[in-house]
Amino acid sequence: MSEPTDLRAGDAAQSVDPAVLDELLSMRASIDNIDATLVYLLAERFKATQRVGVLKAEHQLPPADPARERWQIQRLKSLAADAQLDPEFAEKFLNFIIEEVIRHHQAISASTGSSPKVPDTRPGRPETPAGGSSAKNTAP
Amino acid sequence: MSEPTDLRAGDAAQSVDPAVLDELLSMRASIDNIDATLVYLLAERFKATQRVGVLKAEHQLPPADPARERWQIQRLKSLAADAQLDPEFAEKFLNFIIEEVIRHHQAISASTGSSPKVPDTRPGRPETPAGGSSAKNTAP
Numbered sequence: 001m002s003e004p005t006d007l008r009a010g011d012a013a014q015s016v017d018p019a020v021l022d023e024l025l026s027m028r029a030s031i032d033n034i035d036a037t038l039v040y041l042l043a044e045r046f047k048a049t050q051r052v053g054v055l056k057a058e059h060q061l062p063p064a065d066p067a068r069e070r071w072q073i074q075r076l077k078s079l080a081a082d083a084q085l086d087p088e089f090a091e092k093f094l095n096f097i098i099e100e101v102i103r104h105h106q107a108i109s110a111s112t113g114s115s116p117k118v119p120d121t122r123p124g125r126p127e128t129p130a131g132g133s134s135a136k137n138t139a140p
Numbered sequence: 141m142s143e144p145t146d147l148r149a150g151d152a153a154q155s156v157d158p159a160v161l162d163e164l165l166s167m168r169a170s171i172d173n174i175d176a177t178l179v180y181l182l183a184e185r186f187k188a189t190q191r192v193g194v195l196k197a198e199h200q201l202p203p204a205d206p207a208r209e210r211w212q213i214q215r216l217k218s219l220a221a222d223a224q225l226d227p228e229f230a231e232k233f234l235n236f237i238i239e240e241v242i243r244h245h246q247a248i249s250a251s252t253g254s255s256p257k258v259p260d261t262r263p264g265r266p267e268t269p270a271g272g273s274s275a276k277n278t279a280p
Contacts, residue, residue, distance in 0.1 A: 008208070008211065009208070010205040010206075010207040010208025010209075010211065011202070011205045011206065011207045011208065012201060012205055012208070015201075016199065016201060017199070020195070020199050020201075023195060024192065024195060024196075024201075027188055027191055027192050027195065028192070028208070030188055031185060031188045031189065031192070032212070032215070034181055034184055034185045034188065035185070035212070035215075035216060035219075035234070036216075036219050037181055038178065038181055038182070038185075038233070039216055039219045039220050039223055039225060039230055039233075040219070040223050041174055041177055041178055041181070042178070042223075042225055042229075042230075042233065043220070043223035043224055043225035044174055045171060045174045045175070045178075046225065047224075048167055048170055048171045048174065049171065051167055052164065052167050052168070052171070055160070055163060055164060055167065056164075059156065059157070059160050061152060061155070061156060061160075061164075062151070065150040065151045065152055066150075066151065067150040067151045068148070068149070068150025068151065068152070068168070069150075071148065071150065072172070072175070075172070075175075076175060076176075076179055079175075079176050079179045079180070080179050080183070083179055083180050083182075083183035084183055084187075085179060085182055085183035085186065089182075089240055090179055090182075092240075093178070093179075093182065093236075094175070096233075096236055100229055100232075
């Protein structure tokens with residue numbers, strides 16, 4: 001592997017007219033900037049859900065909040081429509097994030113050996129303990 | 141449903157000490173801002189991949205670029221580590237986005253009846269046509 005521009009060009013570097021390659025590289029640089037922003041934003045989001053999890057654990061609040069989650073889904077679908085993004089994808093994206101929060105949560109539960117205090121009664125959802133200082137939350 | 145603050149409070153509004161609810165609402169407002177930013181960023185990303193797809197179609201470039209994709213994954217994992225986000229999640233996230241690009245792409249192919257010009261030879265990946273002015277790309 002050589003320098004970044006070549007890496008960003010990928011296989012295209014070997015077979016493309018230089019002017020077209022320049023245009024492709026410019027677009028790819030924008031996509032890479034967007035991806036970096038997405039990664040840092042997602043990191044902030046998980047930090048925030050972790051803080052909510054701690055707050056809920058401290059005050060014995062149930063980990064799941066179906067009314068909040070319904071509101072989140074409707075809001076994101078509406079924002080997606082405004083952004084010309086497929087609203088169904090926005091819902092799928094939120095569910096993808098929530099699944100990751102649950103996965104982290106389960107890993108924390110397994111490592112601390114904590115047992116659920118308030119079960120999540122939604123269909124298809126694993127029980128999520130409210131206890132533990134590093135507990136995360138499925139519907140922050 | 142009543143006004144936004146109550147909606148953001150969800151089920152917690154009925155059972156929580158007002159001071160704790162205020163703190164929860166403040167955190168949820170931050171999460172909601174992050175989610176809105178994520179939605180608008182994702183919309184921009186899909187616009188960019190669509191533009192790359194058009195460029196590739198115009199210049200008969202193959203839709204897939206495995207070298208580019210390997211570079212993207214390594215870069216995102218490195219950025220994730222810097223952001224204290226699970227690097228494996230960053231990879232899963234990129235794959236989630238790529239799957240959506242493929243899904244859109246297949247829908248476009250089905251609606252235009254276009255046939256693949258350059259097959260994607262990566263294992264487990266569907267063939268992705270390079271033709272069509274609105275073609276999207278799996279490895280922009």
